[in-house]
Amino acid sequence: MAPTTYRTADVDGFEVFYREAGPKGAPKLLLLHGFPSAGHMFRDLIPLLADKFHIVAPDLPGFGQSDMPSRETFRYTFDNVAQVIERFTEVIGFDRFAVYVFDYGAPTGFRLALRHPERITAIISQNGNAYEDGLSDGWTPIRAYWQDPSPANREALRAFLTPEATRWQYTHGVPDPTTVSPDGQNLDNFYLARPGSDEVQLDLFGDYKSNVALYPSFQEYFRKTKPPFLAVWGKNDPFFIPPGAEAFKRDNPNAVVQFFDTGHFALETHAKEIAESIHSFLA
Template identity: 55%
Template structure:
């Protein structure tokens, strides 16, 4: 681990053109280190990993993209781009290929979970480990909070969309950050204000509705994801804010049905656990990755350098 006096590794802020879209990503760490890919949730971006990246980048090559429609990545109107989790997985796959990465651990949260799990379904041999932080893969994790969304899935009408508009307000964004948190003074208001800045862009609500409606395809994919877990048994660390009103704690426990060796840690916080529990989470992450990625195969970029 980095000593208290050691300088924190710097983070690079870059863009790449993937499938015709400008994709923004943060990257830090040695080029020849094991790779960790961080996939963000709604309504955030790679900004949610701004503190985690330098805490890991002394040992790992950390890559955190903004998904299309989020953060600083391109946000074309829905009529010109298919906002789907299948498309998101293709974008991440394309970015990793462009960066010469073909072996990686995945840290998935919220929307990042179905994106990352689709990537794992496509390339099960490439995934060295999973870290799941309030990222759902089981019906048990989707309780009362999801009733308006399920209504939209059943009837994608203007009335059901109008009922969900309050979900895009600053009050709702703040709620996602502070609900279930014991000490709200540990939550930086800049986090939800940053997210709200992008949610409030003209045309963004249409993008978000397209993504929310597509989320139903992730639920339909759960049996295939469970089959992947059972067949591949990727080393898995589950870090879960047990007071999360969005993905309930039952969702974390359900992983053990298919991944009985998974390491589960329930944290006394809410949805965006990293905002107030990084001091507890970083040691757990470093310990887990240190044990699981020791024998990780080199990336294709490393192989090219050694050729």
């Protein structure tokens, strides 16, 4: 088993923490996590892929071990998150790479693809959405905040930041919740409990509407560029539902879509199966 190393990169003064594994000369694979997690969500997947790929999994700005500057010095928008990750790939020498996107990692990775399509060799989307078809009714409180960013609507979103909500995200839709380790969710809750983290996450909830506004641009990229595309989807996800996965085939008919009987954090229960799909797809 290839060892995983734990590093930080200075990205124009912004410290980005990342996991790295696999031979340096192998095809490059960038793993982008989602809310409320960090690169540790890939802890089971990385060893299963590191024999064939040079893997890097950064913590997004404000998440995990990466810097979480104050909201006065850094605006927590998805544009700014993507700019930091774009520069991160340049700093570490990731010039051409496949990208695995999940949840928040999807609008981050898709922005990278829009800006530099020549750098993207393939896309793996695990419950990473780019279509309004894929947004469930679970987004209703967040949509209310987009339409009316009042203090009351912002305050209502704190319900998504509780330990109970994190536990629910990990276990909802999983046929046997006892197969889900508590380790990942407990670490997520540790990061969410840091001073100031709640306001950062509320800012990103509010800015998620910028991702929906970019959906047509993402879709045009899929139509024009037609990157090799694999969707591996927890079919019981309460936020990003199966029609969002199927929709990728509208704009990229060669997209491969696979469903697994699990929830949002599909790697918690199906890391081995997803790794096998990635090996076959990228072979």
